[in-house]
Amino acid sequence: MTTDAMMIVHTIPELRALLDAERTAGRRIGFVPTMGALHDGHLTLIREAAAATEFVVTSIYVNPLQFAPDEDLESYPRMLDADAASAEVAGADVLFVPSDHEMYPEENWTTVSLRVITEDWEGESRPTHLAGVATVVTKLFNIVGPCTAFFGEKDFQQLAMLGRMARDLNMAIDVVGVPTVREDDGLAMSSRNLRLTPEHREQAPIVQRALQAGATAIQDGERNPTAVAEVISTMIATAPGADAPDYVAVVDASSLQTPEVLSGEVRLLTAVKFGDVRLIDNIGVTLK
Ligand code: PAF
Numbered sequence: 001m002t003t004d005a006m007m008i009v010h011t012i013p014e015l016r017a018l019l020d021a022e023r024t025a026g027r028r029i030g031f032v033p034t035m036g037a038l039h040d041g042h043l044t045l046i047r048e049a050a051a052a053t054e055f056v057v058t059s060i061y062v063n064p065l066q067f068a069p070d071e072d073l074e075s076y077p078r079m080l081d082a083d084a085a086s087a088e089v090a091g092a093d094v095l096f097v098p099s100d101h102e103m104y105p106e107e108n109w110t111t112v113s114l115r116v117i118t119e120d121w122e123g124e125s126r127p128t129h130l131a132g133v134a135t136v137v138t139k140l141f142n143i144v145g146p147c148t149a150f151f152g153e154k155d156f157q158q159l160a161m162l163g164r165m166a167r168d169l170n171m172a173i174d175v176v177g178v179p180t181v182r183e184d185d186g187l188a189m190s191s192r193n194l195r196l197t198p199e200h201r202e203q204a205p206i207v208q209r210a211l212q213a214g215a216t217a218i219q220d221g222e223r224n225p226t227a228v229a230e231v232i233s234t235m236i237a238t239a240p241g242a243d244a245p246d247y248v249a250v251v252d253a254s255s256l257q258t259p260e261v262l263s264g265e266v267r268l269l270t271a272v273k274f275g276d277v278r279l280i281d282n283i284g285v286t287l288k
Contacts, residue, residue: 001050006088008095012143015096019057019145027054029147031173032092033140036060037077037191041181043090045150048178050091053148058087059096059140061103065111066132077191096143103139112138114161114168117256122157122280125246125271133158134165146172154180154188156269156282160256180281182208188281200274203241207272210235211283214250214268218285223262225250236272246271246278253284263287 009015019029030049034042042058049056060083067073080097087095113131123130141149149166151159163175181189186208187201196204214232222228229248237244251258253265269282 001056001091002054002093004093006084006092006095008084008097010097010099011102012098015057015094015143016145018094019055019147022055023146029053029144030056031140031144031147031149032056032058033137033149033151034058034060035062035076035191036083037079037194038083038086039181039189039191039193041152041154041189043086044181045152045178046087046090046092048176049148049150052176055094056092057094057096057144057147058092059098059144061096061098061136061140063103063132063136064100065104065108065135066129068126068128071126072192072195075195077194103136108135111135112165114165117157117161117164121247121249121256121269122271130158130161134161137162138165138169138171141166141171141173148174148176150176150178152180153177153284154190154281156267157256160254186212188279190279192277192279195277196274200241200277203239204274204279206236206239206242207270207279207281208283210239211268211270211281214248215283215285218262218266218287225258225262228262228268232268232270236270241274243273246273 030053032045032049046058062076064073084095111131112134118130153159159177166173166175185205187205210232213235214228217228217231228250232248233245236242249269251267253267266285267282271278271280
């Protein structure tokens, strides 16, 4: 982080010129892509970027490509003034806030999509979502240029996909995952938490407790992914306020495929609706 006031930039040429000058001066660029409504999870990413690099760019762009027609694009929270103030305090040097026209001046004919890692879980529940994310993040990576990019582990499938995409496409980007930031009662921080009713907000921490129960079953010796998934599903399905989970995944943490027998780095993931608010969460377990 520099000591100058944070700049707000709306155009791609302006951002490129700024970042090229920083790189020429020998400063490493940290990048935190967001859709705004910044909470402590995002601010932790900005703080990590400021600690690890010398110049931090945060983007705020609600990407239409990653929302299906029946999803919450219109109602997604937008609060630029508050976001700019908190991004600056957390250590951002420049905030990139492009318009839809800046990002998609023509009809978008090119999409980026990955096989295998996107086929299940969020990929099955939200068929166009992950390709929408891969496409906009590729555009943002091309705009920002060589950098270290920071993503939260809360969107674990997104993080795993983007790391794989950067490797597969030889992008000059280091993708770094940062642990999920939680409220005191264990609920993973998310911009969507703002839309929970007070009753659902009280009930929602069951998601993390159920994942934790699955992790405990593994630590106690269970190695069958189906049995672990059952522990999690049953706890959520019988909890007040929660719908039956969209999915419960007990998978290898890098491929997101379900193994016959659990070993190595395991990830437990789920997506659950409370009313019309869909929450996702995950935790990891390392087996020796
Ligand atoms: O995680 C998000 O907020 C979005 O999916 C991202 C990475 C900013 C792309 O729009």
